Amino acid sequence: MKKYCIGIDVGGTTVKCGLFTEKGELIENWEVVTCTDDNGSHILPDVAASVEEKLRERNIAKEDVLGAGVGVPGPVDEAGELPCAVNLHWGRKNIGKEMTELLGIPSKAGNDANVAALGEMWKGGGEGARSLVMITLGTGVGGGIIINGKIVTGAHGAAGEIGHANVEPYEEAVCNCGNHGCLEQMASATGIVRLARIELEKSPDASVLRDGELSAKSIFDAFKAGDSLAAKIVDRFAEYLGHAMAFMSAVVDPEVFVIGGGVSKAGEVLVESVKKYYQRDAFTACKDTPIVLAKLGNDAGIYGAAKLALEA
């Protein structure tokens, strides 16, 4: 008898859902609108109803679904408790428990960045690894740490919060978190634009970046086209990120680093730029740890949530 699992990735505007075989083949994915009314109390029931409908459509009995995993945008502790999720208007709740009751299928929850890391390990850039560090370079910088096949959540749900690893304590600009010099201020989509503004102001050099809108994409495009100021900006970005990754390798020594998120669309040139500084600063034993691009894009969350559901 074929067995299934379900991956759910709750975001601020839509909830992504995926029906998988237990081997990790995606059978179908779909979306549910996130309704944040009434303190987000409709979100889980809406998703559960949609999953049940999908199972009926496909004549899949609940007994053949091994589990459902739910990735949520907030810290989830070892016991599955979420203290709050600002974007969803949620206060303290245990998502796994609620979803198990709503669906009648054993459910587990995890932080969305951590769950995405698990997805990339299962079927993405880190496929086959048992330990990895995933770095998501989006509006912010997120991360997920997997050791021996399991997500590291941390004592305060803050493991993998590598966007707030400090890389420049004497930075004057303030991070969203209140600290100064977080990796997110340097290596996120907004961070690299910030670095670009500083560099453009400091330097008298001509650059295509002086015209048009600044974005992570325009900066990497200019770099690829040979713009020397863009090269300086990318180099600063890469030094911060490579240095931070080398530090991480001295802590957890993963089998592989996986880089995802919008900024990673720059592709192999990003990996090559970062590798230079990673290898400068990494401990001898870890200098050749592979650094790869994520493969699952926005689907990493549903893959990882489904995998989470399969974990004992």
Added chain:
Amino acid sequence: MKKYCIGIDVGGTTVKCGLFTEKGELIENWEVVTCTDDNGSHILPDVAASVEEKLRERNIAKEDVLGAGVGVPGPVDEAGELPCAVNLHWGRKNIGKEMTELLGIPSKAGNDANVAALGEMWKGGGEGARSLVMITLGTGVGGGIIINGKIVTGAHGAAGEIGHANVEPYEEAVCNCGNHGCLEQMASATGIVRLARIELEKSPDASVLRDGELSAKSIFDAFKAGDSLAAKIVDRFAEYLGHAMAFMSAVVDPEVFVIGGGVSKAGEVLVESVKKYYQRDAFTACKDTPIVLAKLGNDAGIYGAAKLALEA
């Protein structure tokens, strides 16, 4: 029937051994001289003979010994393989397997710094925690990372090699590992003396440190006595270490940090100095993570090895 376990900590000059109850009470500890002749091939047989003699003396049957753990000064991978241990003249071997055969008692091996971390979690400064980071400030800087009660070894046996976390990429002096700016160059017993030499040369200020021998102890003693140059040196040391610890918390978010090794004999003033910079750089959720002193001193290794033996 009372059950026992054995902890063995192999060092370059002596091997420390401990007989414990399964609850972690130390019944007796003793030492065996480390004989590095013939590529260190006598070390494990010498230890095994000594353990067997001890069991005979106390009329303890091997069946009542649940296991023996061995801490060794080198990287040990997930499979228990040690690629080499320079100080013992050992090449590749599987210590756990060899000791199991020699003793007729199930044996496991781990890296000595990692095993010491496990010991401090079991019966030392981190007692009761399920996750911790231990930092050993000795001749070098060692570390051990415990997550969910288990040692993190890393893909290359380099997890917890926090002495080689890079904290100053533009440092000119070279670390033993070949890199520039490792934590060990700042926060070990030799590292803080190095910082002191730099500070003494740079500054014209009077200081008791200008007379007599420089050591971690003399620097902290002068600091406690109100010497302002010593205060500057301790502050630099503390900034490097506190910054590095904050970074670690963004990666693994431990329940507690435990600081041990010779330099930690400076006591609570060391913890207070480090905490200032830890809290400056740590992510909000982790700012109050306790930082405590190790309690087991040189016995951490035998406690941790014994605990390792008890793990399934």
